[in-house]
Amino acid sequence: MDHIPILKLRDFLLVTIQVDMHDRLAMQLQDDLTARISETGARGVLMDISSLDIVDSFIGRMIANIAAMARVLDAETVVVGMQPAVAITLVELGLTLPGVRTALNVDKGMALLESATREIGDSPAADAGHTE
């Protein structure tokens, strides 16, 4: 496994993280994802982490980096499917994923992205902000 597949769903890209991330795989994902955003003009990235039992500071930083990179390429990032135990650990570790939106599942994440990209389309001056 040297690539995490990136699926295109209409205007959005979906990444399902299933395997243990290590440095090289995380770098590869950043490269692939930024390339796909610029190639497809995707407006949003959905990152599914439902199969991760543990999110440590490395993964947390990777998610925040990917979201920041996507943002400068004009795409919003939504993390979906976080396990309740992961949410507890994140807060206990003080990792609050600043600037990353979250949603319970892919359907809700897509709805969030749709409304977020519509808002931005309606009022170009609007700040992208983060989770309401």
Place this chain on the structure above:
Amino acid sequence: MDHIPILKLRDFLLVTIQVDMHDRLAMQLQDDLTARISETGARGVLMDISSLDIVDSFIGRMIANIAAMARVLDAETVVVGMQPAVAITLVELGLTLPGVRTALNVDKGMALLESATREIGDSPAADAGHTE
């Protein structure tokens, strides 16, 4: 990794196969997927195999089994993202995935499922059939 995540996208379920399948994981996927179909009433299953470089007879049989199980639970299966080299190998091995529809990518697979489920909805007597 003892579970392959199954994502719900509107009326469909999406499974992205990223890791090497072995017996136990394949059985687990069959259990999880049939349970999710019956729980959500999903009308279709999209199976993304874009990260598989090799599809051997074991994976081929697993895909055919899952499609058959989904069909008796009233859900169509579409395999998406097959690499060209995999298509060549499959045909050379004589594995033609009978009864499994295929599409180039997730977007096309969803469009295929949407039209397939609509057709079935329109004419209840219609045979589900396979790839046109």
